[in-house]
Amino acid sequence: MIGHKSEQAVTVRALRGAAPYIHMYKGKVFVIKTGGGAFRDGATMRGFMEQVAILHHLGIRVVLVHGGGPQLDAVTQKLGVETRMVQGRRVTDGGAIDVACMVLNGLVNTRLLGLCREFGIDAIGVSGVDAGLVKAHKRAPVTLASGEVVDYGMVGDIDGVDGSVITRLLDAGFLPVVSPLSCDATGHLLNINADTVAAAIGGALVAEKLILCTGAQGILERLDDPQSLISYTDVAGLRRLREEGALTDGMLPKSSAIEAAIRGGVRRVHVISYSAADALLAEIFTNEGTGTLVVRDTKALTAAEQGSK
Numbered sequence: 001m002i003g004h005k006s007e008q009a010v011t012v013r014a015l016r017g018a019a020p021y022i023h024m025y026k027g028k029v030f031v032i033k034t035g036g037g038a039f040r041d042g043a044t045m046r047g048f049m050e051q052v053a054i055l056h057h058l059g060i061r062v063v064l065v066h067g068g069g070p071q072l073d074a075v076t077q078k079l080g081v082e083t084r085m086v087q088g089r090r091v092t093d094g095g096a097i098d099v100a101c102m103v104l105n106g107l108v109n110t111r112l113l114g115l116c117r118e119f120g121i122d123a124i125g126v127s128g129v130d131a132g133l134v135k136a137h138k139r140a141p142v143t144l145a146s147g148e149v150v151d152y153g154m155v156g157d158i159d160g161v162d163g164s165v166i167t168r169l170l171d172a173g174f175l176p177v178v179s180p181l182s183c184d185a186t187g188h189l190l191n192i193n194a195d196t197v198a199a200a201i202g203g204a205l206v207a208e209k210l211i212l213c214t215g216a217q218g219i220l221e222r223l224d225d226p227q228s229l230i231s232y233t234d235v236a237g238l239r240r241l242r243e244e245g246a247l248t249d250g251m252l253p254k255s256s257a258i259e260a261a262i263r264g265g266v267r268r269v270h271v272i273s274y275s276a277a278d279a280l281l282a283e284i285f286t287n288e289g290t291g292t293l294v295v296r297d298t299k300a301l302t303a304a305e306q307g308s309k
Helices: 005-025 042-057 069-079 094-118 163-171 194-205 235-243 251-264 279-285 303-308
Strands: 029-034 061-066 084-086 089-091 123-127 134-138 156-161 175-179 209-214 232-234 268-273 292-295
Touching: 005 279, 029 042, 029 194, 042 061, 042 094, 042 279, 061 094, 061 163, 061 194, 069 094, 094 123, 094 175, 123 163, 134 194, 156 194, 163 175, 163 194, 175 194, 194 209, 194 251, 209 251, 209 279, 232 235, 235 251, 251 268, 251 292, 268 279
Parallel strands: 029 061, 029 209, 061 175, 123 175, 209 268, 232 292
Antiparallel strands: 084 089, 134 156, 268 292
16 A cells, blocks of 8 residues: 555556556567576565566466476486586486476476465466477487587477467466476477577467566676676677677577577567566566567667667
8 A cells, every 4th residue: 555645656657657568568478488596585486476467467468488497406416317508408318307397397387376376367387298389309419519419318399389279378368387398299208498488489479578587687798797788689689699609508598599589470579687676577668678678670679769778
């Protein structure tokens, strides 16, 4: 309850400022992906999900895709299963895929559903396996630039996404909470990068926005300089950053996912921090935003977007 008149004035101004965006985005599909780092502590997890709840209750058709890297690392360590990452992607052998299933489809997904209930969201937990949502095949061994051949194990590459699975849930008023696990045509489970899954779902639904929530504040021009945040860029700019070595580790699969999403028809992709206070709402309901906006071509941005980002 807001009692002080100055607080009332601030609230009214904020609502008036957000009103055009609410009108613009009501009924549109937003695919939001968050990494498992958002779930390391209860306060960050609740703060993030509270923002998701606001979007849902405003009539935006939200699809939430989650990772679970830190949770996977913790459980595999306890079980004595080796963790190996190559260019930001997890190598998954037979033992690790069982752990991934327990952690992603069980621990993380269920905790998110519990928070959805707390915030009054009718949510349904699914994975890429459910109803053939994500069709995939086992990735073939990859030869790196160094000449090393890497077998990622039970890791999948996406063949297609059945968007109708998600659309039916959205039409029924549910918020889908998606784990990135899937399987091949023979039913063998496959671990797929959550950014890749989110981008593929965004393309299949021709989402208005794909929002990648990560531990970083956005995309940086220089890795060692937090002040070098890039407010907006396009696909060509993203490729330049990758060629210059500005994108490393987890940002490499993100950059590939961003390009795939835009090619698939997603109009705008945002990279923001899941830990910054109200970053999700600020990115959506203000021109200034908080992170990095990526579009097909920056020439298509409005003058207001270019001037304020």
